Amino acid sequence: MAERNKRNIEVLQGVDRLRVEHKKVVKGCEVQIQHWEKVKGDYEALEDQLKTLPDEVSYDIMVPFGPLAFMPGKLVHTNEITVLLGDNWFAKCSAKQAQKLLEHRKKYVRSALDDLHKTTKNFEARVGFTEDLEKLSGAKGDYVDIREEVRSIEEFVSKGKQRVALKPHSKPKMEAIVKMEEEEGGEGDGGSRRGVLSEEELWARLDELEAKEKLEEEHDRHFGSADTNGNKDTTSSSSEEEKEGDGGGHHRVNGHDERSEGKMTVPHNSGQVNGTTRDREEEEDKGEEEEGNGLPTIYFSHTVEPKKVRINTGKNTMLKFSELKEQKQQAKRKKKNGTSNGHSHHGLHNITTPTDIYKLFVDVKNGEPIPRKSILKSRSRENSGCSDTSESSAADFEERRTFGRTLSHDENTCSDTSDGITEEDSPTGNPLHPIRRFEAFSCTVVEKEPIPSSIPHLTIAPPALPTIPERKLEEVAPEAPREAPKRVSKFKAARLQQK
Amino acid sequence: MAEAIQKKLQSELEKYQQMQKDVSKSMSARQKLEAQVTENNIVKEELDLLDTQNTVYKLIGPVLVKQDLEEAKATVAKRLEYINGEIQRYETLLKDMEKKSDQHREVLSSLQQEYQRAQGLAVGKV
Numbered sequence: 011m012a013e014r015n016k017r018n019i020e021v022l023q024g025v026d027r028l029r030v031e032h033k034k035v036v037k038g039c040e041v042q043i044q045h046w047e048k049v050k051g052d053y054e055a056l057e058d059q060l061k062t063l064p065d066e067v068s069y070d071i072m073v074p075f076g077p078l079a080f081m082p083g084k085l086v087h088t089n090e091i092t093v094l095l096g097d098n099w100f101a102k103c104s105a106k107q108a109q110k111l112l113e114h115r116k117k118y119v120r121s122a123l124d125d126l127h128k129t130t131k132n133f134e135a136r137v138g139f140t141e142d143l144e145k146l147s148g149a150k151g152d153y154v155d156i157r158e159e160v161r162s163i164e165e166f167v168s169k170g171k172q173r174v175a176l177k178p179h180s181k182p183k184m185e186a187i188v189k190m191e192e193e194e195g196g197e198g199d200g201g202s203r204r205g206v207l208s209e210e211e212l213w214a215r216l217d218e219l220e221a222k223e224k225l226e227e228e229h230d231r232h233f234g235s236a237d238t239n240g241n242k243d244t245t246s247s248s249s250e251e252e253k254e255g256d257g258g259g260h261h262r263v264n265g266h267d268e269r270s271e272g273k274m275t276v277p278h279n280s281g282q283v284n285g286t287t288r289d290r291e292e293e294e295d296k297g298e299e300e301e302g303n304g305l306p307t308i309y310f311s312h313t314v315e316p317k318k319v320r321i322n323t324g325k326n327t328m329l330k331f332s333e334l335k336e337q338k339q340q341a342k343r344k345k346k347n348g349t350s351n352g353h354s355h356h357g358l359h360n361i362t363t364p365t366d367i368y369k370l371f372v373d374v375k376n377g378e379p380i381p382r383k384s385i386l387k388s389r390s391r392e393n394s395g396c397s398d399t400s401e402s403s404a405a406d407f408e409e410r411r412t413f414g415r416t417l418s419h420d421e422n423t424c425s426d427t428s429d430g431i432t433e434e435d436s437p438t439g440n441p442l443h444p445i446r447r448f449e450a451f452s453c454t455v456v457e458k459e460p461i462p463s464s465i466p467h468l469t470i471a472p473p474a475l476p477t478i479p480e481r482k483l484e485e486v487a488p489e490a491p492r493e494a495p496k497r498v499s500k501f502k503a504a505r506l507q508q509k
Numbered sequence: 510m511a512e513a514i515q516k517k518l519q520s521e522l523e524k525y526q527q528m529q530k531d532v533s534k535s536m537s538a539r540q541k542l543e544a545q546v547t548e549n550n551i552v553k554e555e556l557d558l559l560d561t562q563n564t565v566y567k568l569i570g571p572v573l574v575k576q577d578l579e580e581a582k583a584t585v586a587k588r589l590e591y592i593n594g595e596i597q598r599y600e601t602l603l604k605d606m607e608k609k610s611d612q613h614r615e616v617l618s619s620l621q622q623e624y625q626r627a628q629g630l631a632v633g634k635v
Contacts, residue, residue, distance in 0.1 A: 095551070099552050099566075107559060
């Protein structure tokens with residue numbers, strides 16, 4: 011408002027000045043007109059004089075003698091007139107010739123006068139306009155300023171945008187994506203901004219990815235191979251991520267964030283989400299996989315797939331090292347942070363609990379070059395095989411099952427040592443290695459155990475089918491006492507770890 | 510810094526003022542010439558109206574000198590041409606002067622800005 015007032019004032023001042031200038035010009039013109047009118051009058055008088063002068067041969071007149079005196083005299087040669095032509099030129103001519111000249115001059119004067127009149131008229135009109143302008147700016151008089159703000163166009167534009175956006179699933183997804191981005195913090199912001207190239211393209215891509223994800227989910231549920239494959243992809247991608255995104259930075263290609271988030275939202279919509287961040291990560295990992303399959307350059311910061319791991323440990327025995335590793339990493343993270351958000355770190359780098367140290371130094375302690383073996387695998391095998399075994403071992407197997415379950419579920423693992431053991435589980439699932447490992451623990455554990463027979467089950471179960479361990483149990487049974495101390499320690503160690 | 514700029518500014522300002530004066534001079538001269546042109550035109554026309562019987566005089570100082578009509582006409586025509594040429598010359602001169610004055614004006618404005626900036630800085634410092 012202040013600005014408007016200022017502007018108005020300025021305009022008023024300018025208009026005022028303009029009016030003043032116009033008036034000046036008009037006045038000047040009027041002065042000139044007066045002058046020329048006078049000249050014209052003079053010329054007319056002269057004309058009359060010229061006409062009457064040749065009537066008489068001579069005239070008696072009072073001749074002016076200087077500025078103050080007059081002298082009586084005669085005016086002769088009344089027809090001889092010396093005319094000043096201009097520019098110091100004179101011409102002697104008769105009265106009639108003089109009249110002609112006069113006429114010529116009068117013509118000139120008349121033209122000058124006409125020009126002046128025209129200019130005065132113009133400037134008078136301009137003055138009138140400026141006065142009107144003054145009235146307008148001053149908001150006086152009958153003039154009204156009509157202003158129309160251009161909001162309507164904006165509304166139309168927004169309406170158009172809304173129309174474009176009204177696709178069946180697009181809007182909620184977009185909102186979910188926005189929410190996810192907000193939840194993740196600044197992670198997805200840059201990528202999402204980059205990704206917002208064209209809404210339509212993104213939605214099409216989202217649809218494609220959703221379909222892919224659904225297919226993969228089905229695969230994961232029904233087929234273990236799919237999971238393994240997916241795990242492979244995740245491991246590769248996760249390893250890539252770890253390599254590239256150590257600092258917690260997220261590598262995103264245009265639109266990937268939105269795609270991944272779209273994928274994340276899909277399970278939300280489908281109702282598969284548990285509401286935990288882990289699930290998000292899982293889906294993101296899935297999205298990773300999918301994208302990895304379709305676009306090899308996509309990288310995600312989230313690497314863990316606890317969902318798959320859970321599924322695998324529950325049903326399948328084909329757990330992979332990377333999966334378990336990821337699981338344990340997630341478990342560690344959860345213990346530490348309480349959320350599974352953030353970059354997946356190598357367990358080696360984070361030493362916040364004793365288990366971490368243990369894990370780090372495991373190989374050193376034992377002097378075992380072989381990587382960790384998956385207890386989960388053995389446990390799961392035991393679980394799977396336990397159902398077919400004898401009653402005596404049933405309780406043990408149940409315990410094992412509980413162990414397995416606890417181990418498999420990162421949330422439930424209480425002791426860090428168990429994590430260490432699970433982490434150390436090798437993908438191959440060599441039964442011998444855990445023995446050695448447990449041997450390492452054996453030095454610390456002392457126990458008399460009624461379930462030495464079960465230990466051979468543990469050791470033998472993983473590689474063999476559920477039925478086979480029974481036979482092996484029988485075979486190993488005689489060997490049990492020998493290995494008892496070792497196995498005891500191992501079992502105990504596991505128990506302790508479980509505790 | 511500010512003082513140097515101030516000096517520069519003053520010198521530039523003087524130059525510009527000089528230029529403006531020259532421009533105005535040439536403008537006035539041109540206007541005079543314009544008037545002469547009109548006058549001579551009238552004379553020429555009136556001479557055309559006269560015939561040879563009339564004697565034509567030219568005023569040279571306090572003396573009226575008899576002139577031939579034809580001669581007078583020729584003289585007037587020559588004068589007219591001369592005046593027109595002068596006008597042309599003055600016009601070109603005026604254009605150049607205007608260009609120079611514009612350049613000077615720009616320089617002056619830039620210097621003024623610098624000076625203001627320097628003054629502003631000095632004020633800030635103080």
